[in-house]
Amino acid sequence: MSELSNQKKSISPPFWRNKKIIPIILQVVFAIIVLAFGYLLIDNALNGLRQIGLQLGFDFLANTAGFSISEAMIDYQPTDTYGKALLIGMLNTLRVAFFGIILTTILGLIVGLSRMSNNWLLSKIAGVYIEIFRNTPLLVQIFIWFYAVFLPMPKIQEALQIGPMLFSNRGTAIPWYEKNQGILLWGILFLVSLVIALFVYRLMLKKQIESGKKNFPSLWALGVIVVIAIISYVVTGNTPVTFHAPSVAGNGFDGGFVLSPGFSAILLGLVIYTSTFIAEIIRAGVNGVNKGQSEAAKALGLKNSTALRLVIFPQAIRIIIPPLTSQYLNLTKNSSLAVAVGYQEIVSIGNTVMNQAGRPIEAIAIMIAVYLTFSLITSLFMNYFNKKAQLVER
Amino acid sequence: MNNEPQINVTTGTSVVGPPKKTVGVGSWLKTNLFGTWPNIILTIVSTAIILYVVFHTGKFIFTADWTVIETNFRLLMVGQFPLEETWRVWVAIFLISALLGSSWGLWQGVMKHVALVIGGLMVVSLVLPFIQTNTRLILVGNIICIFLFYIIGRKVKKLKIPVLLLWILFIPLVISLFNGFGILPKVNSNIWGGFLLTLLIASVAIVCSFPLGVLLALGRRSKLPVVKWFCIIYIELIRGIPLITILFVFQLMLPLFLGNSIDVSNVLRAMVGFTLFSAAYLAENIRGGLQSIPRGQFEAAQALGLNSTYTMGFVVLPQAIKAVIPACVGQFISIFKDTSLVAIVGLTELLGMGQKVIANPAFLGKNMEVFLFIAFIYFIFCSLMSYVSRRLENTLGAGER
Known part of the structure; x- marks a missing residue:
């Protein structure tokens, strides 16, 4: 107050026009409004919870969950705790996000390159694909996959066979590997072969640069890996893993890896939907590279594919990475739609916990924390990658 | 490469015009479809894919039983209005x-x-x-x-x-x-449904989130640290979590937070959730526009004696918004698509109504027909919006930067 009265005495402008004081007053008012609003909400919530007889806190995580989870990556029983159930939900989210990101990148790359192809027909197909799948909501696509494709599949005894894969209303079985005895030795020898191959590659490349003759360094490196693979086959007497095609046995699949209809639907939906965005990002990135670059590459006599690989792509990647990151994050966030098709990831399990334990605030806080962590980790990783790509430049 | 202009190097006299563009079906086919061997293979494979997809889609469309749509057309459009x-x-x-x-x-x-x-x-x-x-x-x-x-x-x-x-x-x-x-x-809002509800939620969210997004974008660029950090935290928090959790928060927790005194209908809760969600994304788009305005504009406005409110309102903001209109329309498209998520929290908009229809035993096994119809409606409207966005981009010249 004394400060204000001092100012009134001086010739400086009155306080409602003082450029130093106004912002402070505004901020204080803003903070008071926000805090008061927040206080009102939290007070209401606490009152409401008290009325229903619930309390706040995360101690419930140690209680018995009591519900079963059909697809758990680690061993889980209904007698386990809520905490473990939520952990499994998180792992399931990671699983769908991990495979989704890999597959959608591959598909997006294929579609994006097709869109830019010189072949008119191929480019048009890619364009129609992009238009159709990016202009229909993801959830509708997931529902189509789930309710109209995977659920109406035949019963498990009459499972539909396409190649080595089996489709039934219980899920899709795909061939999967089984570890053989000598896998440890195989792994060690494989690592050794990688190191030697890298060494040979460097050596041959150096020779090629010195002599000017073609020495085929990558072929040499590949040769080293193949030779060591043959040696390890002879030593261990079998391959590292055996692939088993699934077959139907009674009421279940025998061998192979079974994907539930929910998982297949969410994965396919996410992969196809996101791939359209990635295709457009890749196209924009490649088009964003200065035209002079491709002309210069042509003038140097580089083949189209070589120019794309060595000249265009390293520059395009810098334009591509930031939007690509946000697409990966979108895919991870969109995996929460699995709650609609019964694949139990973090939102789905959080929802169950919310209803069963009667802890809405805590359950939602956990979901939010999990997703924020994912976002943060992905952005950090991509920022690091982005920096690496930037350094390549000059 | 067939029609290389013949330049007479020795005399240097002839000035040769640009090579004639080859026109005609033959040369078009050659350059676009059958130029090289890989190209020919690609063309054949593509044709096979097109024939396969068109044949099977056509077969489905003409053999499917569309009476499920006929019977429920009214439900899908306006719900139980x-x-x-x-x-x-x-x-x-x-x-x-x-x-x-x-x-x-x-x-x-x-x-x-x-x-x-x-x-x-x-x-x-x-x-x-x-x-x-x-x-x-x-x-x-x-x-x-x-x-x-x-x-x-x-x-x-x-x-x-x-x-x-x-x-x-x-x-x-x-x-x-x-x-x-x-x-x-x-007409109580809990019987609004079908495509009508989809349109209502989407348009309310679009109309309300835009001013909120502008405020958040301005707040994030504000010099006042309290306002700035509030906006940053809000935007990043909302952008970091999936829409469905926000819808859950608003469906389940809004009644808890508001107490028993205020009764908010399901539809209104969804609308508020969508508005707050898309405001964060729009704010980031608009911030991009604000950053693209060169410093000279601020300085010129100051030199004219405009205070900061007028500078923002009459000089900077109009240019910034004009620059990001296409991006904002893109955001509007995704809001429109995302309205389908309210089906998960139990509202009967277009998709939710579709789920109700296929749950009816009378229409057993008609899942594909119902969902394809819904997908088709969404597709028409989203394509229309993205077409508008592309046109705007051209007319505003905003894409050229």
């Missing part, structure tokens, strides 16, 4: 027709295409076999309305401001029409 109150929906549609027609007359350009597509949709629904006669008459009336107002719009250029005002007031008008203005009986 009472039959005797349907006239209110028609009034809203007439208002849209009039607005579209007059905007077409007034502004031409994009509005022409939008009006024509909406009119085209009406013509298509006109010829659908299962539409009742009086509905057909109303549709014809709508189409006439579009053209009538087109002519009025072309003649009377003074209408620009009233039409703009009506566009802005359109959503509140329609909602108060459904609520009955306090005169008519109220």
